[in-house]
Amino acid sequence: MTDLAITLTDAVRATMEDTYRHLHAHPELSMQEHATAELIGERLHALRIETFVCGGTGVVGVLANGAGPTVAFRADHDGLPIAEASGVEYASSARGTLADGTDVPVMHGCGHDSHVAVLLAVAELLVGARDAWAGTVVLIFQPGEETAAGARAMLADGLWDRAPRPEVVFGQHVGPMRTGTVELTKGDAMAMADSLKVTVRGRGAHGSSPQDSIDPIILGVNMINRIQTIVSREVPPLQPAVVTVATFHAGLKENIIADSAEFTVNIRTLDPGVRKLVNTSLRRIINAEAAASGAPEPLIEELYTFPRNYNDPHATEAAAEALRGVLGEDDVVWAPPMMGSEDFGLLAEAIGVPSVFWMFGGHPAERLANGEPVPGNHSPFFAPVIEPTLATGVRAAMAAILSRVGR
Secondary structure, eight states, rough: HHHHOOOOOOOHHHHHHHHHHHHHHHOOOOTTHHHHHHHHHHHHHHHTEEEEEEETTTEEEEEESSSSSSEEEEEEEOOOOOOOOOTTTOOOEEEOEEEEEEEEEETTTTTTTHHHHHHHHHHHHHHTTTGGEEEEEEEEEETTTOOOOOOHHHHTTTHHHSSSSSEEEEEEEEEEEOOOOOOOSSSEOOOEEEEEEEEEEOBBBBBBBGGGOOOOHHHHHHHHHHTTTHHHHHHTTTTTTTEEEEEEOOOOSSEEEEEEEEEEEEEEEEEEEHHHHHHOOOOOHHHHHHTTTTTTOOEEEEEEEEEOOEEEHHHHHHEEEEEEEEHHHGGGEOOOOOOSSSSSSHHTTTTTTTTTEEEEEEEOOHHHTTTOOOOOOTTOOOOOOOHHHHHHHHHHHHHHHHHBOOO
């Protein structure tokens, strides 16, 4: 098992790196990954892997190799509305259209291109070494992770009715750590997230007659100031929570008091009880501030929610042991939970099986050693080094898969 997990032939490596560069240069927005899905399907068909489309632009490969356990591995493949500024020769100049019709630049600013390139290489290695393992590997290429739509779409499209149900679901994500390293968390690995849009309803007036208005800007500012006290005054100090107001829009001219304002809120929590507390408090404050100003009831709309991403402790410990076997003791590190979010956890939760999710590094040691800030995920400068980042992803994925199905 160990030899296979660390063996990456020159031919497979070259194909993987070419795939990565192509995907990085041609990103697609969430749930619009048509060309990406076509490429994945073609590669799986060429390997003679049973393949089906799932969840719109998702692709699933079922690689069966006799009797044995079934495991699943997920790679997400959507890009982000970011103008790339990384300077790499294969940088994206792609554009896309958001759901509201807005034309935007598109970039693989979260590393999903590396996830796809790695999992396709893993598929090729597994096909070429059938004598070293037995069982079934379900390869899940998931759309729409950035909007929390993809996992739900695949489940709604009958993912686990159409593919064999696994005993564990694995996933990984590139991040701004040292290349060659992996970070794991037992238990809650990433935060749940709730994103909301609040429309503040006021009453418009001429700027010279403020007495005729209910100023939605003043009202919205009061809401936002009070919202910031939820974490500091209502959430227990030892319970993580983040509340962010990142956009605020109102008005068109300096001498017209607008009749409405709009802001968005993002909530991150690890505990379901804290999640409920923060959401309840948020709505209480928004409605109370409106009532205090004599304003109509605000409109609170849910934009999206991210589920719990829970690493089963027993399965995670077993995966960590397998990863240490190929990466080394010092390069597999236990890490605290992240306040970022993922919809990966839904895939296992839907069928009641454990899941394990880890991060692998994308920056060279020398770049981290000089103390300079490095671009993180969702940065326009995010561009993990190809070598040895992709190879680390392959080795980690192979180690985890073969710890279950290896002969």
